[in-house]
Amino acid sequence: MTTTNTTGAVVRDGAAPATPSFLQSSWLVAEREVRMKLRSKAFLISTGILMLFVLGGILIGGLVGGNEEATKVAVTADSASAVTGQEGLDVTEVATAKDAEALVRSGDVTAAILPDDSTPLGIVVVADSETPTGLLQQLSITPPVTLLDGDTQNPFLAYLVAIAFGVVFFASAMTFGSTIAQSVVEEKQTRVVEILMSAVPVRALLAGKVLGNSILAFGQIAMIAALAIIGLTITGQSELLSLLGAPVLWFVVFFVLGFVLLAALFAATGSMVSRVEDIGSTTTPVTMLVMIPYFLVIFFYDNPVVLGIMSYVPFSAPVGMPVRLFLGDAQWWEPLLSLVILAVTALGTIALGSKIYENSLLKLGGTVKWRDALTR
Amino acid sequence: MLTLTDVTKTYGSRRALDAVSFDVAPGRMTGFVGGNGAGKTTAMRIILGVLSSDSGDVTLDGRALTPESRRRFGYMPEERGLYPKMKIEEQLVYLARLHGFTASAAQKKAERLLERLGLGERRGDLVESLSLGNQQRAQIAASLVHEPDVLVLDEPFSGLDPMAVDTVVGVLSDYAASGIPVLFSSHQLDIVERLCDDLVIIAGGQIRANGPRDELRERHSSRRYELHVAGDAGWVRDVPGVTVVDFHGGDAVFEVDSDDTAQAVLRDAVARGPVVSYTRQRPSLAQIFKEVVA
Numbered sequence: 116m117t118t119t120n121t122t123g124a125v126v127r128d129g130a131a132p133a134t135p136s137f138l139q140s141s142w143l144v145a146e147r148e149v150r151m152k153l154r155s156k157a158f159l160i161s162t163g164i165l166m167l168f169v170l171g172g173i174l175i176g177g178l179v180g181g182n183e184e185a186t187k188v189a190v191t192a193d194s195a196s197a198v199t200g201q202e203g204l205d206v207t208e209v210a211t212a213k214d215a216e217a218l219v220r221s222g223d224v225t226a227a228i229l230p231d232d233s234t235p236l237g238i239v240v241v242a243d244s245e246t247p248t249g250l251l252q253q254l255s256i257t258p259p260v261t262l263l264d265g266d267t268q269n270p271f272l273a274y275l276v277a278i279a280f281g282v283v284f285f286a287s288a289m290t291f292g293s294t295i296a297q298s299v300v301e302e303k304q305t306r307v308v309e310i311l312m313s314a315v316p317v318r319a320l321l322a323g324k325v326l327g328n329s330i331l332a333f334g335q336i337a338m339i340a341a342l343a344i345i346g347l348t349i350t351g352q353s354e355l356l357s358l359l360g361a362p363v364l365w366f367v368v369f370f371v372l373g374f375v376l377l378a379a380l381f382a383a384t385g386s387m388v389s390r391v392e393d394i395g396s397t398t399t400p401v402t403m404l405v406m407i408p409y410f411l412v413i414f415f416y417d418n419p420v421v422l423g424i425m426s427y428v429p430f431s432a433p434v435g436m437p438v439r440l441f442l443g444d445a446q447w448w449e450p451l452l453s454l455v456i457l458a459v460t461a462l463g464t465i466a467l468g469s470k471i472y473e474n475s476l477l478k479l480g481g482t483v484k485w486r487d488a489l490t491r
Numbered sequence: 492m493l494t495l496t497d498v499t500k501t502y503g504s505r506r507a508l509d510a511v512s513f514d515v516a517p518g519r520m521t522g523f524v525g526g527n528g529a530g531k532t533t534a535m536r537i538i539l540g541v542l543s544s545d546s547g548d549v550t551l552d553g554r555a556l557t558p559e560s561r562r563r564f565g566y567m568p569e570e571r572g573l574y575p576k577m578k579i580e581e582q583l584v585y586l587a588r589l590h591g592f593t594a595s596a597a598q599k600k601a602e603r604l605l606e607r608l609g610l611g612e613r614r615g616d617l618v619e620s621l622s623l624g625n626q627q628r629a630q631i632a633a634s635l636v637h638e639p640d641v642l643v644l645d646e647p648f649s650g651l652d653p654m655a656v657d658t659v660v661g662v663l664s665d666y667a668a669s670g671i672p673v674l675f676s677s678h679q680l681d682i683v684e685r686l687c688d689d690l691v692i693i694a695g696g697q698i699r700a701n702g703p704r705d706e707l708r709e710r711h712s713s714r715r716y717e718l719h720v721a722g723d724a725g726w727v728r729d730v731p732g733v734t735v736v737d738f739h740g741g742d743a744v745f746e747v748d749s750d751d752t753a754q755a756v757l758r759d760a761v762a763r764g765p766v767v768s769y770t771r772q773r774p775s776l777a778q779i780f781k782e783v784v785a
Contacts, residue, residue, distance in 0.1 A: 132596070309566070
């Protein structure tokens with residue numbers, strides 16, 4: 116009648132520990148999400164590639180944009196006054212016009228600037244076989260220009276910036292959104308969820324997943340932003356930096372809230388299926404929400420009405436508002452208002468998402484119908 | 492004491508559990524036996540709260556179960572589940588920490604448990620790289636790592652070789668001996684027979700038999716005796732009230748009409764010569780099972 120095989124081994128020592136709080140539980144779940152993701156080679160490699168792209172873009176921009184090497188010119192004492200005050204010139208003063216021409220021939224300088232009374236400017240530019248266009252522009256006199264709408268950005272630059280925000284948001288939201296959906300389904304598919312549910316409240320499980328993936332996404336975005344700012348500083352593109360700095364910081368803030376919103380939706384829709392292969396069938400609407408702002412910003416980056424609407428709609432605000440800030444279209448209070456709208460929507464979405472999640476998590480087998488997921 | 496009272500669950504028109512009531516006493520191993528689809532898993536999932544019942548109560552020491560009290564349960568679900576890409580030890584530490592243990596305490600418990608279950612050398616292996624039998628052991632470890640107050644195990648022995656069964660039986664017995672209720676289901680009736688103190692037999696969602704194992708065997712044993720004598724046992728046929736079932740030289744299996752007849756046979760046998768053995772045949776669990784389920 117008594118149990119056999121009793122070896123007297125210790126099965127427990129001391130009292131049971133206190134039940135961890137909601138936050139502690141969520142944090143443990145989040146910590147596992149982060150740890151497992153950082154262990155994935157695919158994730159590390161793709162992050163590295165993304166970083167390289169950002170860095171590469173900035174370096175190329177730096178090379179093309181400015182920072183040309185100083186043009187080497189030779190002058191004589193008589194023509195030296197023509198280059199005083201000119202930037203970007205590496206001036207060598209020689210004794211005679213012959214010496215100057217010799218330097219041009221040997222290739223030591225690009226051109227020689229020599230006195231010549233027969234020209235209206237009083238100088239002549241002597242070059243080897245090519246006309247030094249850049250130098251000529253520098254030496255020519257242009258009338259001053261007044262722009263009536265002084266704030267307008269270079270349209271090509273504006274396009275690039277808009278696309279950059281769109282791509283970064285799209286790539287990051289898709290990467291971590293699908294990660295979170297997959298991690299939810301994986302737990303359902305491997306049935307580990309039954310054990311987890313006997314250990315932690317369902318809401319803590321969801322909160323932990325959203326938190327963990329948000330930390331990862333935020334980390335990636337912050338690294339990209341830091342890389343962009345450092346890169347622009349090092350390559351001396353301080354002008355662009357002063358224009359981009361504030362929008363980039365706003366972008367990071369908007370991204371965090373926007374991602375939490377999407378993460379809750381990805382987790383909820385992910386929990387409705389039972390197999391990783393079926394994820395697409397319920398997460399597609401959420402994927403659309405991520406893709407729409409990306410395409411809108413590509414096609415309508417120069418349409419103030421579309422951008423204005425985008426900057427207030429919660430799903431596209433993380434892209435729309437920073438672009439408007441960059442273009443200088445937004446008043447100071449606009450990002451704050453949009454942020455409040457986004458935050459309120461995010462809270463509502465989390466409530467809705469956790470309802471779907473709770474209703475769907477233990478329905479193993481098929482795909483949960485929307486009606487069943489939302490009711491009860 | 493874990494108590495189920497009139498627990499009922501219906502899926503559509505099918506009644507999976509019909510007023511199921513039984514106790515799981517502390518310090519005892521309770522075997523939960525039933526055919527496929529009899530309702531074992533449904534009952535266990537309701538105990539754990541991963542499934543809700545239509546009516547009825549589940550209480551622990553008289554108190555209704557809450558999510559809080561269920562966190563102190565150890566559960567091994569029918570569908571095995573661990574993270575395939577996590578190391579076993581890491582996984583156990585994670586689960587123990589979710590239950591509130593500090594990182595170092597969780598680590599200690601995981602190590603000790605893996606050692607005990609014979610997985611000490613595999614602690615750093617990914618779950619997906621383990622053989623099915625070892626995955627099963629890891630799964631048992633997962634249900635024990637937080638030192639639960641109640642154990643509910645769905646088919647803990649399926650897929651284990653006889654040595655592993657002995658290891659697991661030893662571990663579970665230790666838990667029961669420490670004074671907690673242990674409920675486990677199994678198809679392997681010989682293991683249940685060997686291991687359990689109490690038995691619950693379910694069929695078609697209804698409890699058919701329920702109680703201490705030996706009591707059940709007593710209740711279901713027929714008046715069938717087995718006699719083994721040195722000489723010939725043919726005389727048994729002529730004792731009044733005896734129906735011989737099987738006879739072979741000095742061995743006889745027979746049924747008696749009363750306890751007095753059984754005693755009379757024994758006295759007779761002793762008078763006639765040396766008696767090697769005389770036993771009342773007790774039905775095996777398999778026999779009882781077939782009888783109550785039929």
